[in-house]
Amino acid sequence: MKTKDEIMKLSGRDLDAAVAEALGWDDISINPSTGHLNGTHRLQSTIIRELVPRYRTDIADAWKLVDELVAMGYIHNITTTSEGSETYFSKERINMAGMTDFYEAEGSIPPEAISRAFLLAMAGS
Numbered sequence: 001m002k003t004k005d006e007i008m009k010l011s012g013r014d015l016d017a018a019v020a021e022a023l024g025w026d027d028i029s030i031n032p033s034t035g036h037l038n039g040t041h042r043l044q045s046t047i048i049r050e051l052v053p054r055y056r057t058d059i060a061d062a063w064k065l066v067d068e069l070v071a072m073g074y075i076h077n078i079t080t081t082s083e084g085s086e087t088y089f090s091k092e093r094i095n096m097a098g099m100t101d102f103y104e105a106e107g108s109i110p111p112e113a114i115s116r117a118f119l120l121a122m123a124g125s
Contacts, residue, residue: 007119008105012056013037019055019065019115022122028052055115062111065118074121078110087113089121 002010002018010018017028020039028039037052053061066076074089088104103124105116 002119002123004120004123007116007123010116010119013052015056015112015115016052016054018119020052022119023068025052054111055118056107056112057109059111062114065114069118069121076117078114080110084108085110085113087117089117091121 007018013030017037017039020028025039025041028037030036031038039050039052041050053064055061055065069076069089072091074091076087076089079086084106085108086104086106087110088102090103091101101121101124103117103120105113105120107113107116
């Protein structure tokens, strides 16, 4: 799993690939004929390839990440300003330090911030 600094530096399709890996995708590669990022889910045959969703730019794909964490008991907040977007996920679970788990990330657009905050929450879970 990546560190917070590594997650915050991810951009482009590398960010999409990291999210896909956190969701259980593996064998992610670039299709040389199209340049698309392809991958397979661990439960699928490695012969079957699917395009990795564009979590960092497509709000519909990013919202699936929000739904995933909400199902795990997280609450969320997404704020957009003229300077960009900020997302946080928190879980009403007291951690070892006696604090609530809280994961916050920024991005230039909401899907990017959601993707980073999702990775931080998954790394901390």
